[in-house]
Amino acid sequence: MNALRKIGVPLAAIVIFLVLWELLVWVNDWPNYKMASPSDLPPAYARYWELFLVMGWQTLWRTVAGLAIAVVAGTFLGMLMGFSRIMRDGLYPLLVGFNAIPKATLVPVIALIFIGMHDFNTVLMAFMISFFPIAVSVGIGLSTLEPEYRDILRSLGASRFTIFMKIALPKTLPEFFGALKVAVTLAFIGTNLVEIVSPHGRGLGALFKSGETNGDYPLMFAVLIALAFLGILLYYGVVFLERVFAGWAERAEQ
């Protein structure tokens, strides 16, 4: 019963969404170049399923690679800011400033620096757009650790590294996973920015661009839905990892 509800409710929500979408298009009698309806999508998938698999995989692995780098770099920056006041004071304005720059404006910049390195540029953008929430939440998690938590082990002569591994790191995990959920969706935006804008790009973004070029509007919408699907997939991947590593933070259901 519980498992049924856990899968049934989200599925029902998606079905209701699709029905409303179909109705909206039908009531307004919009042609598919104005807005495609869900019933236009299956033919698009059927015609291009091979492209969807290839491009979808391209987008997925680059996003995951960018995220992985964002996790490593973001955690490292977060640790610097969490442990050192000087680092915190020095890095925060830089990071906030960098994050405020619209990443779309950076696409031509990195395209010029790394000419032709499409994979690298895409991963780089996914990383740049997604490391910030991770760095901030790890930093806050570490800097707000109550001194008593440190003192339990410090009074026994434990090293800083031991205190980090046994207390600070596990205690920060819930915040870390919260940030990772935000970062997942951001990373997709980064990947697609580069894929859409780069000439001769690959990935779902490039497929979207080719749909636009050829006036194949159902294909464009099909790409958007495929992206949404990948986003949901990756998000639940993070939820699964969170259950495994930080399941203790979840309150038992009453």
Place this chain on the structure above:
Amino acid sequence: MTNLIEIKGVTHAYKTPLGPLPVLNNLNIAVPEGEFCAVVGPSGCGKSTLTRLIAGLMKPDRGEVWLHGELVKGPRKTVGMAFQNPVLLEWRSILQNVILPLEIVAPSMSKADRVARAEELLALVGLEGFEDKRPSALSGGMRQRASLCRAIVHKPDVLIMDEPFGALDAFTREDLWQTMHELRKKEPFTCVLITHDLRESVYLGDQVIVLSGRPATTQYVLDVDYPGSREIDGLYTPECTEMLHTLRDQIRIAQGRVQEEAA
């Protein structure tokens, strides 16, 4: 009898943007081995600073702290600490929380020995059957019992407690006082207890030290002569009432000094 803890002429001031803030001024305390020393004093008089000094978590500006005939220069493995906040780690079971200090102090100890030691203590404080529970599943009093077990699991010779019962309701607190006495019968440790509760200081302490207002110095030392064995009922005897009166007067004097300074 040798003094296990000796604090000699300790003076300390914190650096603040408004200049140095003196908290301890020529403080002297001596606690013989196995004794229970309760420290009371007005709010903000530097009691918590005292615990951090004894634990070796900080160094005094002047003066010396000696433990076991050795000058304290930094943290040492023979100290146990308990705070008002039980600070249990939510991602560990109660048993694993109690074992934590052993992982640092006795890395070579076998897993079975660690578990046995932790289980023995948990049973002693009445937490049998709660070993596998998460801290959040326990009441405040039970969490504080687990925190006490963690503080003494590695058989420290000094137990430092900073208002460990301060956040508990009156009856739970009395239960824990009794638990403290039971623990002391089984586990030999010298204890320093920081508290705001005069009844607690008399019920638990062999000596009660009254600190003056900030900067704190030793204002008064009361040797507790508890009537009969340590039963809660003893607190309602004339002897205890007289001791409590004495302490109350001393606190009033200590507070007066704080107010004079403010004015």
